[in-house]
Amino acid sequence: AQKITQTQPGMFVQEKEAVTLDCTYDTSDQSYGLFWYKQPSSGEMIFLIYQGSYDEQNATEGRYSLNFQKARKSANLVISASQLGDSAMYFCAMSIFSGGYNKLIFGAGTRLAVHP
Amino acid sequence: NAGVTQTPKFQVLKTGQSMTLQCAQDMNHEYMSWYRQDPGMGLRLIHYSVGAGITDQGEVPNGYNVSRSTTEDFPLRLLSAAPSQTSVYFCAVRPRGWSYEQYFGPGTRLTVT
Numbered sequence: 249a250q251k252i253t254q255t256q257p258g259m260f261v262q263e264k265e266a267v268t269l270d271c272t273y274d275t276s277d278q279s280y281g282l283f284w285y286k287q288p289s290s291g292e293m294i295f296l297i298y299q300g301s302y303d304e305q306n307a308t309e310g311r312y313s314l315n316f317q318k319a320r321k322s323a324n325l326v327i328s329a330s331q332l333g334d335s336a337m338y339f340c341a342m343s344i345f346s347g348g349y350n351k352l353i354f355g356a357g358t359r360l361a362v363h364p
Numbered sequence: 365n366a367g368v369t370q371t372p373k374f375q376v377l378k379t380g381q382s383m384t385l386q387c388a389q390d391m392n393h394e395y396m397s398w399y400r401q402d403p404g405m406g407l408r409l410i411h412y413s414v415g416a417g418i419t420d421q422g423e424v425p426n427g428y429n430v431s432r433s434t435t436e437d438f439p440l441r442l443l444s445a446a447p448s449q450t451s452v453y454f455c456a457v458r459p460r461g462w463s464y465e466q467y468f469g470p471g472t473r474l475t476v477t
Contacts, residue, residue: 252406281464291471293407293454298464339406343464347420349395350458352466354406 250275252342252355260361261330268315269325269358271340277301281343282323283352284314288336296338299323330362367391368457370469377445377476385440385472387455393467394460396438400424400451401471407454413438414460445476 251274261267273282284296299307299314307314315324327334340355371386387396397412399422409422411430419430427449429441442449455469 283464283466291452291473293468293471295466300464341406349397349412349414349420351397351409351412351422352399352407352456354408356404356406 250277250342250344250353252340252353254340254355254358256358257356258359258361260363261327263332263362263364264329266326266328267330267360269327269338269340269360271323271325271355273321273323273340273342275321275342275344277344279345281350282314282316283341283343284312284323284325285339285341286334286336287339287357293339297325327360332362332364335360335362368455368467368469370453370455370472372472373470374473375475377442377474379446379476381445382441382443383445385442385453385455385474387438387440387469388436389438389455389457389467390436391457391459391467392435393457394435395458396432397422397456398428398430398438398440399454399456400449401454402451410440410453442474445474447476450474450476 253272280301282299286294297309297312299316311328313326337357339357341352394415398410399407413419413432453472458466
């Protein structure tokens with residue numbers, strides 16, 4: 249079954265520290281993509297970072313990096329130097345090709361609180 | 365994203381009423397989809413479309429209808445609203461083929477009483 253698991257319902261971190269949000273996935277497909285989205289209290293979905301299943305290097309986007317461990321089926325998000333504005337819900341998602349369409353399967357999310 | 369608009373932003377319905385959630389895009393992308401987000405859960409795919417005239421069901425299609433007569437618009441219809449359809453609805457747009465690009469609309473918060 250295609251599934252994304254985020255085991256941390258909530259996390260908190262001190263401002264300027266790094267934090268890792270966990271994500272494991274389950275798929276039998278060889279080709280897939282892994283995403284992280286941020287959802288602030290205003291509700292919009294903001295794309296953060298993407299990792300393809302064939303990408304050998306971990307993706308990085310500014311303060312965000314994706315720790316991709318294919319054998320363990322994990323795709324953890326690392327936020328370095330946390331800022332107060334990073335407080336939000338974070339969703340891990342997997343893109344799979346099914347029925348002629350790339351569908352996104354989301355995890356339940358992790359709520360991150362950044363403390364000053 | 366500015367390229368994907370959803371209306372209305374908020375809606376309250378009584379059980380049994382019908383309504384249409386609107387989604388429009390100005391990016392000329394072929395692929396459009398509807399997701400719902402319930403508390404404590406991630407987004408789940410309701411219906412999707414790979415182009416005008418072509419739609420298909422996602423993970424949770426029951427109670428919803430869609431059609432796509434133009435590239436720009438992909439409305440979601442609730443024929444007889446139920447409290448279980450209380451949720452936040454997101455429209456998403458992406459280009460054809462394999463791409464990591466996925467553009468979400470701002471969402472519609474629907475409450476069914």
